[in-house]
Amino acid sequence: MSRTAYVNGAYVPNDMAFVHIDDRGYQFADGVYEVVSVIDGKMIDEEPHLDRLWRSMGELRMTEPVTRSALKLISKQLLQKNRLKNALLYIQVSRGVAKRDHAFPQGDLRSSLVMTCRRFDFGAVRERAKTGIKVSSQPDIRWGRCDIKATALLPNVLAKQAAKEAGAFEAILVDADGNVTEGSSTSVWMVDKNGTLVTRPLKDNILPGITRATLIELAEKHQIRIEERAFSIEEAKAAKEMFLTSATSCAMPIVELDGSAISDGKPGSVATKLVELYWDFAGK
Numbered sequence: 001m002s003r004t005a006y007v008n009g010a011y012v013p014n015d016m017a018f019v020h021i022d023d024r025g026y027q028f029a030d031g032v033y034e035v036v037s038v039i040d041g042k043m044i045d046e047e048p049h050l051d052r053l054w055r056s057m058g059e060l061r062m063t064e065p066v067t068r069s070a071l072k073l074i075s076k077q078l079l080q081k082n083r084l085k086n087a088l089l090y091i092q093v094s095r096g097v098a099k100r101d102h103a104f105p106q107g108d109l110r111s112s113l114v115m116t117c118r119r120f121d122f123g124a125v126r127e128r129a130k131t132g133i134k135v136s137s138q139p140d141i142r143w144g145r146c147d148i149k150a151t152a153l154l155p156n157v158l159a160k161q162a163a164k165e166a167g168a169f170e171a172i173l174v175d176a177d178g179n180v181t182e183g184s185s186t187s188v189w190m191v192d193k194n195g196t197l198v199t200r201p202l203k204d205n206i207l208p209g210i211t212r213a214t215l216i217e218l219a220e221k222h223q224i225r226i227e228e229r230a231f232s233i234e235e236a237k238a239a240k241e242m243f244l245t246s247a248t249s250c251a252m253p254i255v256e257l258d259g260s261a262i263s264d265g266k267p268g269s270v271a272t273k274l275v276e277l278y279w280d281f282a283g284k
C-alpha cells in the first residue's frame, strides 16, 4: 500500500507530495514542527504537542495553517488512510510561499502545512531499553532560541552524524561552559551521586521536551527526588545513571558516554523504573 501524505489541504500519495521551491521552509528553514508518537492507535501527549506547536508558531509570528481541531481531524484521517496504529506522525508548518527575501513577506501569508506518518516499531524501542545505548558528547553550536521547535536543524544533524561516526546512538550536546544541554533530538537526564534525578532547567535554552514533562510528572507521583539544574559533562560521566527521553526514544537508558561505561555499564534502577512507568503511561 503506498503511503499517503497531507499537503496544504490535500491527501496525496507520498511520492507525489511536493512543496513549492519558494516555500520559506525550503529556502530558509523558516518552519516549525512536531513529532508525535502513536501507540496502539493512541496519540501520546497530543495536547501538549499541539500546545508546543502553537507556541512555536506564535514565537515566530506565523499564521496558523488550520484550526487546532482541524489539525486533530487531519491527524486522525491521515493515520486511518495509512492504516497505522503504531506510528510516528510528523507535522510541519512553514511561513509559506513568497518571493525569496530574508525579511517576513508583507501582508497575510498563508502558512504551509505538511503532515506525514510512518510505521514505527515501539516494541524494538522497548527492547533496546533493556540493554541501553551509547552516546557521544559533541559541542552545542546551536542558536539562542532552542526553546522553539524549528526545522532549522543543521547543528543537530552534524552532531548526530558525528555521534554515529563515533559508534554512538545519540549526541549529547555540551555548551561553552562544559554543561550538558540536551541530545541532538532528545532530553538528557542523569542520576547524581546523591541518587537525585537531574535534568537541565527549561530556562537554559533547551527544547521543552514533552516526554521530559511527562517523566517529571511520573517521577513526582512516585516520590522520585528530582532537581532541575545545570550539570557538566564531567558530572554526567561520573553519574550513577544516565538516560534520555523523546517521543521516539520514549525513556532510554544510556550505558556508555564517550567510550566510558556509566557505572557498571548496565541500565540503572531509576532509569529502568522510569522506563516502566513511561510504558505504563503510554498504555503498552
Ligand code: PMP
Binding pocket: 035, 182, 183, 184, 185, 186, 187, 207, 208, 209, 210, 211, 212, 245, 246, 247, 248
Ligand atoms: N530536544 C530536542 C533538541 C529535540 O529535537 C527533541 C525531540 N523533539 C527533544 C528534546 C525531545 O522532545 P519530545 O520529548 O517532545 O520528543
